[in-house]
Amino acid sequence: MDEFDFINKVKPDRIFQQNVKVAIGDDAAIYESSHGFHQVVCVDTMVEGVHFLRNLSSPFEIGYKALAVNVSDLAAMSAIPLYYFISLAVPSNWNEDDLIEIYEGMKKLSEEYKMDLLGGDTVSTSDKLVITVTVIGEVEEGRKTLRSNAKNEDIVFVTGTIGDSAAGLAILLGQTSIHNESLKRYFTEKHKMPIPQVKAGRLIGDLKRASLNDISDGLASELNEISEASHVGITIDKDALPLSDELLTLQSTSLLQDWALYGGEDYELVGTTSPDSWEKLTKDCNELGIKITKIGFVDSSHKEVMLKSKNQEYIKLKKSGYNHFKKS
Numbered sequence: 001m002d003e004f005d006f007i008n009k010v011k012p013d014r015i016f017q018q019n020v021k022v023a024i025g026d027d028a029a030i031y032e033s034s035h036g037f038h039q040v041v042c043v044d045t046m047v048e049g050v051h052f053l054r055n056l057s058s059p060f061e062i063g064y065k066a067l068a069v070n071v072s073d074l075a076a077m078s079a080i081p082l083y084y085f086i087s088l089a090v091p092s093n094w095n096e097d098d099l100i101e102i103y104e105g106m107k108k109l110s111e112e113y114k115m116d117l118l119g120g121d122t123v124s125t126s127d128k129l130v131i132t133v134t135v136i137g138e139v140e141e142g143r144k145t146l147r148s149n150a151k152n153e154d155i156v157f158v159t160g161t162i163g164d165s166a167a168g169l170a171i172l173l174g175q176t177s178i179h180n181e182s183l184k185r186y187f188t189e190k191h192k193m194p195i196p197q198v199k200a201g202r203l204i205g206d207l208k209r210a211s212l213n214d215i216s217d218g219l220a221s222e223l224n225e226i227s228e229a230s231h232v233g234i235t236i237d238k239d240a241l242p243l244s245d246e247l248l249t250l251q252s253t254s255l256l257q258d259w260a261l262y263g264g265e266d267y268e269l270v271g272t273t274s275p276d277s278w279e280k281l282t283k284d285c286n287e288l289g290i291k292i293t294k295i296g297f298v299d300s301s302h303k304e305v306m307l308k309s310k311n312q313e314y315i316k317l318k319k320s321g322y323n324h325f326k327k328s
């Protein structure tokens, strides 16, 4: 494999955004920012063995997910996705065809949003594949869906359903066995090909005030981040957690709850807004066919994240979930 041939092969043959002045091929890229907007930038890395296993995901799926998890962070900032950069550290057991498939996976998602690949970096490494994606988006000046925006009496909501991705991972890792092939496909697809909630993020950003976070490390962890950043307590209703019909067909109730609360990689959005804005948001989401569920409220009676069950029992929802340096 030749580094420079490879870069030529992955260079897009068209650019969507007119603001791009210099794309792949020089020392850096140049684009013009739009008047009235702020730039939104973030980076997430995926590592073979930590975020995916080579024998369980295709290069296409790996590429798709590497971009999707980053677009999900833009969605949590209510941003419009625009550009992305890819840095690859490639061990010798990955060949050029695999790498090109990774780019095809990213391309599939990027075309949906008209995102342009503006550059990256390619290096060799001794052991595992590492993909680092940087995304750039824009958001209207003054619009900020910060984790620190939650206020007492706010409604706590989550988009879509939670726990399916963790079920998919458990199936892939052979920790749970399901015989129904179409169910199996449903869960593994939710794990490998998550859909970032950009439209929901934009609707939520339209509200007067909202806090927002995307679910990578698990609902419990993300709620704790909102609670800490906003200095508020949150009470969640266990029975209100939106589990898919597919998940509910599985037997062990406690396992399902654990997946929903601590599994992570749902890439749905969790946040809070005032009761008035919640009415508008449910209407807006309904019109676009976006599922959104009230799961609790910001509670001035305590300072933590509490889970309330049917019999009025409260337990503290700890920040446990995925933590790269603390494996449970």
Ligand SMILES: Nc1ncnc2c1ncn2[C@@H]1O[C@H](COP(=O)(O)OP(=O)(O)O)[C@@H](O)[C@H]1O
Pocket (backbone or CB within 6 Å): 043, 044, 073, 216, 217
């Ligand atoms: N190694 C690092 N150096 C500097 N900033 C970091 C590093 N890792 C994470 N961050 C920053 O910490 C914040 C939280 O990161 P992370 O938990 O990975 O966010 P997310 O779950 O939204 O991807 C972000 O602002 C991110 O940019």
Ligand SMILES: Cc1ncc(C[n+]2csc(CCOP(=O)(O)OP(=O)(O)O)c2C)c(N)n1
Pocket (backbone or CB within 6 Å): 044, 045, 049, 050, 051, 052, 053, 069, 169, 216, 217, 263, 264, 265, 322, 324
């Ligand atoms: C082989 C394998 N083991 C475990 C996991 C589960 N897992 C890996 S990283 C992660 C959390 C999300 O990734 P992270 O890098 O923490 O994203 P961020 O919070 O920065 O968005 C989870 C649940 C997985 N996807 N694949």
Ligand SMILES: [Mg+2]
Pocket (backbone or CB within 6 Å): 043, 044
């Ligand atoms: Mg991150």
Ligand SMILES: [Mg+2]
Pocket (backbone or CB within 6 Å): 044, 069, 070, 073, 216
């Ligand atoms: Mg992230």
Ligand SMILES: [Mg+2]
Pocket (backbone or CB within 6 Å): 216, 217, 322
């Ligand atoms: Mg994380």
